[in-house]
Amino acid sequence: MISKAMADALNAHMNFELYSANIYLSMSSAANEMGLKGSASWFMVQYQEEMTHFMKFFNYLVDQGINISLAASKAVPNTYSSLLEMFEKTLEHEQLVTSRINELTELAVKGKDHATQIFMQWFVTEQIEEENNDRDIIAKLKLVGDNGQGVLMIDGTLGQRVFVPPAGGAAPFPVV
Numbered sequence: 001m002i003s004k005a006m007a008d009a010l011n012a013h014m015n016f017e018l019y020s021a022n023i024y025l026s027m028s029s030a031a032n033e034m035g036l037k038g039s040a041s042w043f044m045v046q047y048q049e050e051m052t053h054f055m056k057f058f059n060y061l062v063d064q065g066i067n068i069s070l071a072a073s074k075a076v077p078n079t080y081s082s083l084l085e086m087f088e089k090t091l092e093h094e095q096l097v098t099s100r101i102n103e104l105t106e107l108a109v110k111g112k113d114h115a116t117q118i119f120m121q122w123f124v125t126e127q128i129e130e131e132n133n134d135r136d137i138i139a140k141l142k143l144v145g146d147n148g149q150g151v152l153m154i155d156g157t158l159g160q161r162v163f164v165p166p167a168g169g170a171a172p173f174p175v176v
């Protein structure tokens with residue numbers, strides 16, 4: 001049993017993870033249009049990850065006896081001037097996610113909601129990885145600057161990323 005305030009906050013964040021998924025799906029399309037197939041594939045993997053985050057919140061709420069409510073999805077941007085801009089926006093977005101994850105955790109602590117505190121731990125750790133990945137890619141992109149060959153080399157490396165379903169249950173949807 002979780003409080004109504006906790007359930008509402010988790011539900012709102014579940015919708016935000018779906019919004020994150022949409023942002024990266026759109027970035028995948030934008031990278032593809034730029035001829036950066038590796039980056040398009042990286043963002044597709046990121047989209048899949050966000051869908052698993054969304055499903056983790058969904059499953060947790062359902063397991064707590066909550067009938068979830070899906071919000072109308074907000075339109076996401078789809079124009080970017082460079083791959084660097086895409087990753088800078090990605091880092092910015094993930095920093096926002098981190099602050100939201102911290103707020104949810106704080107709410108669980110204040111409400112002495114031990115189950116939700118344990119549930120949130122996974123996301124607290126995950127956000128370190130998310131921000132770190134983005135910072136690393138941004139640093140590499142800044143090193144090569146406008147050098148097309150350099151960008152293509154990074155693009156090739158990004159294309160090697162593979163989707164790994166998180167521990168504790170794979171997403172119940174077909175993986176591309």
Ligand SMILES: [Fe+2]
Pocket residue numbers: 017020049050053097
């Ligand atoms: Fe996420």
Ligand SMILES: [Fe+2]
Pocket residue numbers: 049126129130
């Ligand atoms: Fe991740």
